[in-house]
Each structure stands twice: as C-alpha cells, then as structure tokens.
Amino acid sequence: MLFPSSILLFITTFAVELVLSSPAQIPFALQNTNKPRKLHGRFLHITDMHPDPYYTPHSAESTSCHRKKSKKKKNIAGLYGTPYSECDSPFRLTNHTLDYLKDNWADEIDFVIWTGDNARHDNDRKLPRTPTEINDLNRAVAAKMKKIFTNRGIPVIPSLGNNDVWRPALFLNVFSTCPNSITNEFASIWNAFIPFPYLQVFQRGAYYAVDVIPDQLGVISLNTMYFYDSNKVVGGCAFKEPNDPGNLEIDWLEVQLEMFRERGMQVWISGHVPPSPGNYFPECYVRYVDLALRYQDIILGHLFGHMNVDHFFFLEAVDLEIFPDKKAVIRNDDEMEISGEGGLFDTLIEEFGALPKSPKLADYAVVNVAPSVVPNPFLPAFRVFSYNISDTAHETILRNRRKPKKPSKRKHGHNRDGQRNRTEHCRSEEYQDTWRCHLDQPLDSDPDSPSRRNQLFTPLGYAQYYAPGLAQANKTHGPQFELEYLTYRVEALHPDGGAEKGFQYPVPLRHLPEELREAGVGKSKYLPYKMRDLTIGSWIRLAREIADDKRRKLRKRFRKYMSVGGV
Template sequence: MKALGRVLALALLCHGVIAGPSGLPAEQTRAVRSAPRKLHGRFLHITDIHPDEFYKVHSSTDEDGACHRGKGPAGPYGAETSDCDSPFSLVNATFDWIAANLKDTIDFVVWTGDSARHDRDEELPRSADQVLGTNTWIADKFAHLFADEDGTGMTIPVVPNFGNNDILPHNILLPGPNKWFQTYLHIWRHFIPEEQRHSFEFGGWFHVEVIPNKLAVFSLNTLYFFDRNAGVDGCANPGEPGYKQMEWLRVQLQFLRERGMKAILIGHVPPARTESKKLWDETCWQKYTLWMHQFRDVVVVGLYGHMNIDHFLIHDSEEIDIAALSGSSEWGIREAMEDDLSVQGASDYLMELRQHWAKLPPPATFKGEADGVNEDGKRRKGKKRKDPWGERYHLTLVGPSIVPTYFPTLRVFEYNITGLEHVSIWKDIQQGGLQNTTESGLSQKHLELRQFSTEAESQVDLDDITSAKKKKKPKKKPKTPVHDPNLNVPSPPAKGSPPGPAYSPQPLTLLGYTQYFANLTHINNLTLTDATIQEDGEEEGWWDWLLRWRKGKHGGKKPASPYPPRPREFAFEVEYSTFEDRIYQLGDLTVNSLVRLAVRIGERVDNAKNERKGEEEEEVEDEDSDGEIEAGKKKKKRKKGRKGRKGKKRRKRNETWLHFLKHAFVGTLEEEELKKFD
C-alpha cells in the first residue's frame, strides 16, 4: 500500500495537483526552474579538500596513527587542528550543505586544488590510482551538484586547478604534454572548454569565460612556478614550462584587454614571498608581478589556496627587478617555505608580512568629486595625485581550506553586477545560444598559432617601471643590455584610461566575502578522557601544535566510551563577513581598501623595539626617583593619579593584528594564545 501511495503521489505531483518542494504547484515549480538564469553577483571559492579514504573515526591523531589506526580523538567529521586529512563524511556533508544553501545563488565556482590526501603515512603510501580516484570522485560530485535538469550539461561553470598533492610524487611535475594532463583532461571534461583543451594538454593551464564577453577565470598551473618542484627551473628560460605559461598568460590577457574583458586569476600555490621565505621561483614571482602591474586594467584579483591560512598578500611593483626576470640578478637569499606550516611557522610568516605592511605608505583618502575621475569614468585633468588608486600594488587573496588543519572553511565572494543584470550567461553558450569565440574575428587556429609566439609585442620602455627608483638613486650603466631578448614586456594600460575594477568601484569589482566554517569541536560532540599528562606535569595544549606533526587540540585523548559517537547536525555557519566586520572596516575589496587594512595591521611594528627600550629606561628612573638620578638624565614627571605605581608603560595591543590572527587560524586559537604572537 505504501508503494502504491508513493506512485499515486508522484502522479499527482507530475500533474500539478499537489505542491512541489517549493510550495508551488509542480507545474509552476517547473516553470520557475526553467526560467532564464540571471547573474547573482556571487561565486564560491573552495580549496584543499584532501579526502582520505582510510580515515577512521576514534583513531589516533598521533603521527603513528594518522587517523588511520589506534584509539584516539578522531571525530566523525574530522580531527580539527591536526595533520589528519578529511574523512569522506566531511566531504559529503560539505557538498550537501552547498547544495542546500549555495547552489542556486552563485554564478560560478573556483576550486583551487589538492583533492587527494597527503603522503604522510609511511604505512599507507599513496598510489596514482588513489590520487586520481579521489580527484575523480570530487570532480563528479561537482558535475552532479551543478548538473542541469536533463543531465546533459551544467548550470554554472566550475573552474578546477592543480594542487601539489594532485600528482605523484607530490610537488614534482615534469613539463608537458604528459600522462597527468591527459588523465585530468578526462577527469575535468565537464569543466575545460573545448577550445582550451590544447593549452591544457600542453601545460595544464586554461581559462573559462564564466561571464561570456565580460569575465574570464584563468586556471594557472602554479606547480611550474613552485620553488619545490625540482622537475622544472623557473620562468626565465624559453624552454621551461613556467616561461611558456607566462607567455600564454601575457597573450591571453592582451586579448581580453582588446575585447574589453576582465580576468580573475586562480592557482593553488600562492605567490607568497617574505623577507626570508618564498613559495615561487624568484624569476616567476618577478615576471608575475610585472604582468599584474602591466595588466592592472584587466586583472581583478588572484585567488589561491595551499597554505590553509586565511590571509592576503599585497604585491608592490616597486619590488620588480628587471635583471631578476632573466635570472641575472642577486635578489637576496630566501628559503623555500615548508609545504605545511605549523602554528608557529605560520605566525612567523604572518609576522614578516606585518613587518612589510608597517612600511607601506598609507593610501590617499578621498571622497566624492575629489577622486580624480569624471562622470564618464575618465581621469580628470588638472593637478595629478601620486597614485591615488594604489595602482603600484595588486592583490592576492589566500583562502583557508576544507581539510581541518584549523576548521573546514568556505568563502563566498560578492561582486558588482551593476549593468550586467541582463547579460548572457555561461549556460547560454553551453546550449549553443552564443558563438563561443575567444577573440572577435580570429579563428581558434589563429589563436593557437599566436598563443606560444615569442615574437615581441610593441616594446615597452622599461624606464616607466623603474623611473621612481632612478630618481632616488641613479644606477650605473649595466654591462649587459637591460632588454633581455627573451623578455616580452606587456603593454601597460592606455594613457588616460580609467583604473580597473581592482582599484575603482565599477562592474566586476569585488565587494566583499562571507566566510563560512564548520565548528567540528561542537559538531563532532566527542566525549574524551582527560589529556595525557607529560613528564613535567603539564597537560598538552596549544604549544603541542608547534611540533612537525600536529596532534590537534585533542591530541593524546581517547574516547571515554566504547560506543559509536553521536555527532550533532553538520552545518557551516558564518565565521565573519567583510561587509559587517567592524574591525576590518572594509567597504569593498579594492586595492586601497586592503592596503589601508594592512597599514593598520602593521602599526607600531617598527617602533615596538624602541618602545620596549623606553619602558626599561622608565623603570630605572622610577626606581631611583627618591634618590639621585644619573647625570644627563631628566627626572621623569609622574602624572596625577599614578602616584605609587611603577613607571613601566604598557604598550597597547594592536587589536586589528590580533583580529587578523584570529581569522588566519579560523578561530581555533583562544585570545590568550593569540597574544603570545603579538
């Protein structure tokens, strides 16, 4: 009878007699679903999923267990703050949540790599079948999640990207064409446009017009820039895949400029570079920074993963060293950054960023008509401001991960769609409604012939790039020519052209993002024994995370009950939103907005040492205030109300820096723990 009832209900539903899932009659529900889809001005960034088919609930998070063996605090949805990878339950729950909460409100997805487990367990070494197997599984989940009603295509584009763990051995990728590109071409067959398959087979890079004729997302193969990839050698030599990828990017961005389009660049390994550490080969970093400066009217932002830490990078065109582009300059020694930073290592890295930001000149502040731009968007004539839009900089936003190195995290960006509400969307092309051309008037064969051309474009005077440095300190005439014959410098924006969407609010400018996280401590709902007592009598705590292998915040504990765990309902919740964060105070994600934030984060770093020195001197003077004070020193005057107190001056903490650190570690560190890094 129940089966008969279900059949009857299905028949009534199909004829519109009863309501569909939306509460409307089924006929109206179908009409709503078949209505033309419009832009929502939102997209999803997801990265570093790291699914682990061997994960075992209630296993040990110690290095010997790796969440595969033993007894310990591995939760049903993952072991937060540990080096264990993601259980399949976390991956499934994440996709279920996206389906229920984001699927119909986003325009595209950027997926920045690492969809295989780490190779950390010596007892379970990875195989190619495992690496490709989990990548296939994740790709199919995206394809099914965003499949159209008839199952023949997808409703929105998903743009995938290579992670350093998506190959074997990890980090090492030889020049293409190779078997990895051939295999991933099939795995990502739903995502790579037909006309981009040649470039993908050649080097693993491609782009997708996520908004036809308006916005393209470029998937860069950052493994060819990665300093730890011993199979390649930078971006200076024309025979290297890094060089060829940069040439491809240069030509393609020029095509977009000619078509009036904009670009978002995505990759796995970010171009992180501090005083002592780096992730990219220096020649690649230099060329990338030059490219971004020259194409500042085209590129909106760079989005990356890999590091698990929520943060951003500000790249300064004044750090471009033309000689370094060919590998002929000494730029200082920077060690390769570790693949997986400990909390301490991450804090040291973030502190170096902070020290760099402390030296940034504050950007110009302007309102209304003082912004130097006419109503038609062109720069006004008259007295010129010195870089009012911050065009010497460009941005990289590094997203935190799904793998619970901290807490699983997703990021949803919002962008300006003013004037784009009725443009044709990506799905229109898939249905054959529009001609899929990448440059008006050029055949695809013509584009391929030009794509890897090494013929120089109109030569750009490099004095434009280095003029500021030359004014400060004249340089001696170099022994070798400045113009490397292998260096094709892109043309800059046309003189008088308005600033691009990365700098000035306009269509496609990033407005902000909402970050979602899954609080696994709450969701896993584990009942555990007390922490293991160390020989010195202290319990394990946050400092145990500083070890090479991180046991996590529950490291050393064991299940208190032999019964299976009873987790709470899985859900992502808002960690923070840039639209509402009162400390960040970000009106949008333009360059000047992030530079202002960086300057505030960096406040008092340079003076911290002097302040501490001053505090010591004040203490000495106060201790001798009743007696004779050393010659040459002035007696310190006490303020009213402080009589009898020590003279030690407490330096006020930088709340913006602590807030930044809190988000960097996705809220897994308590305030007292964060203060240890101030």
C-alpha cells in the same frame, strides 16, 4: 594497490553523493547566451578538501588518523575530522561540506573557483599513495561538483594542486613534458569544466581559461606546478630557457590577458600555490608580478589555496627592481608557522607596515589565499564573494570599451627606497640574463579599472563560513557551518529599497546571523574590517590599519582569522 571495500564503496557512491557603502545593485540581463540565467553577483571559492579513504574515527592522530586507538583522549580522531592536527578529511566531512553548499548556496552563486588538492597528503609511510588512488579521488570529487553546480549551469573552474599529482611525478620528467599521463588524465576528469577550445592547451600544460559570463567576465586557471619551487624537474622560468614549461605558461598567460583586454573583459586569476618569493622560483615570480601589474586594468584579483591559512598579501612593482646591496629575504611559505619570530603573521605585519601612506595604486596587486576545507591544521572553511552587477555600471564599462585607455610608460626604479640605477646593473654578468632586465612593457595606470574603482564586476566583499563545532560533532548532530566574519560595512548588507525594488543583497539575509538580518545594526563582531569594497586601495587601507600599533584589537582579529577560529 588493492583498495579495501570501504574505498571501493566510496568511489562508487562519492562520485554521485560527495565530496559597504557601495551602491545598491540591480542585476542586468545577460546577452549572447543560449540559456540566459539570472546573475546573483556572487561566486564561491573552495579549496584543499583532501578526502582520505583511510581516515578512521577514534584512531590515533599520530598515525594520520588511520589506525590504533589513542591513549590520550585529546588525540583521538573525531567523527567528522580532527581540527588542529595533521590528519586529512574523512568522507563525512567532504560530503557534508559539499552537501551543505548544494542545499544552501548552489542557487545563490554564479560560478565556482576551486583551487585544488582533492587527494590526501602522502604522510603515512605504511599507506603510500598511488596514482590510481589520487585519480579516483579527484574523479569522485569532480563528479560531485558537476552534479551540484555544472548541472545547474554554474561554471566550475578547477585548478591542479600539488597533492593532485603523485609525488614522484614532481621529480621525474613525466611532469616536465606535455602532453603526459597526468594532463591526459585530468583532461578526462575535468571534461565537464574545460571549454572544448582549450582542451588541447590543457593537455599540453594543465592550464586554461573560461568565460563565466560570456564576453564579459572570465577566469584563468593556472597550473602552478610549473612555478612551484618544489618541482625540481622544471627550469624555473630561466630567461635563457624559453621552452621551460613555466616560461611557456607565462607566455600563454600574457596572450590570454591581451585577448581579454581586446575583448573588453575582466578576469580573475586562480591557481593552487600562491605567487610569493617563498613558493615560486625567483624568475617565475618576477614574470608573474610583471603581468599582474601590466594588466591590472582587467585583472580583478588573484585567488589561491595551498597554504590552509586565511591571509592576503601584495605583489609590488618594487619586486621587479634590482637590489644588489640587499640580501634577498626568501621565506619558505610551505613550512612557515603563523606565530613566532619570522612567522607568517609577523612577516605580513612587517610588510603591511612598510606600505606608503599615499601609495601609487598601479604599483600593487592583491593576492587572496583562502582557508581550506581540510581541518589541517585549522577548521573547515569556504568563502562566498560578491561583485558588482549593477546595470548602471554595465553602461559605464560599455562606454570605456569604445575608448580604451593606453597604460603609461613604466618609470624604472620607482620604489619605496628611491631611485635605482637599473640600467647599470643589467650590464653586469650577474643580472643581464635575468627577467628583471628584460621586462620593459608599460605597467597599467588606468585609475578607472574595476580593480581600483567600484564599477561593473568590481569585487565588493566576501563572507567566510566555518565549522566551529567540528570536534564535538557526532552521528546525531553533524557540524554546522556558521558565519566567521564579513569584510563589508554594515550599511552594505541592506541596500536601500531592498528586494522590493529588485536590489541585490551581497549576502542573502538567511545566511546572516540574527543580529545582522535587520537594517540599522550598529557594531557587530562579524564586521571587523568594514571595507568599502575589495579594490586595491581598500586592501592597502586595511593592511595599514592592521599594522598600526594603535589598532591592536583589529590586528588580533586578523591573527585569529588566519588560524580560522584558532588562537
């Protein structure tokens, strides 16, 4: 396919110019590094940029913002993007977003989790995508990320998105056999991000792991295409197919988690498509939930994109049980609307409302799904997380390493609905060859895990930024990123003693709105959740509050954030 001159210009230029009440913290010095760097206790999560080389300002939204002039003024493509539409990102937006991060955040963070989809959607039949276009867009975005972050010594951990693959590849054997042209191409595109020891593994499966703080904190980047139920050429992690790509990846993930545990490390798991019954093959989902709970002692959290909707949900031990008397409720998360009967919002409220008052924390893991940069269908956004880097907590974890705790044995049938005779069901032909009947390793039950108690590397909160004036932006006044909300309690924003005593602010004061820059602030619209930290217990408390009929104002705010500034 021949690219117009504007795309050729993009490829050459974009590659260079693109696209609480927790204790105050004193950063500890990193050891075992060739170039010691100061920790800031923050990292960036960015996802779903979807740059579109054919985006044309003032064109019709009905043409994917590619051509024609719209007769309706409200359906005209904007200069920096068209929010609440199905159009992808113009280069102005992806450039503007990454340049903003370069100028404002690149010197304030420790690493970047980047969860995929760096090419446009294949939603215009008159301009079908090609593998060359997809690879060129990914290569250009990767070059920009390298220039902004990697060249500063900041690790970047990308994940493969479903739109980073030419769609026919999802239905041909090319993606079920590895190495292949896709994994080889991305091994080249991401050569600056993938540690050399993992290169061969990546070429086989497009997944890998990184130490973002050597020997202390890691990130695992998954290839969720092997779990994604839209990929019809893989076996869906079937129990009788041990060589299915999804099973091989889960096997690899288990080995990595065991290695991280033996090294006394903590780890984030990242990927593009979030693990849910509506996104993953049932058997892949069960295996993922099993590992998420078995290694809850070292997994800090699960970060994903794909949905373009700001929300969180839980993986639960009950998902591992057998309910032959109940019809499975499988939601198609790809197609689910936020509102309306059976929409994502209503589904989440129902699930949050079913959480027990006194939950057994070992039975839960939290998945965070971040909103997208592409204004499809909402406003551009990104998140900056903070995490505990206190010197005191560092000493605590070193003591814990010397005396590792063994997880307790799993109590089969522990769920909200009472005991179930799992053994009896697993004798039946229907269930005996499913993973539910062959997962017998103990679940973690360590109450001192950083995912359950605030200590070294525990996630403390995040600040979400968005561009509310995107539709009004013009050549002289580009869109401005503003704080949308914070998860913190107000007192956490101003640690006692402040910078004079070397304490670490979770959010640099210059990134806060004027009303939050001084200590002693009371209520603020930017602080709706008032979370102590991002431990599992804190998420469960928030979920129950959102589901509480007496907290309708909070529920309304949660609904608004799901649509990133929408209604």
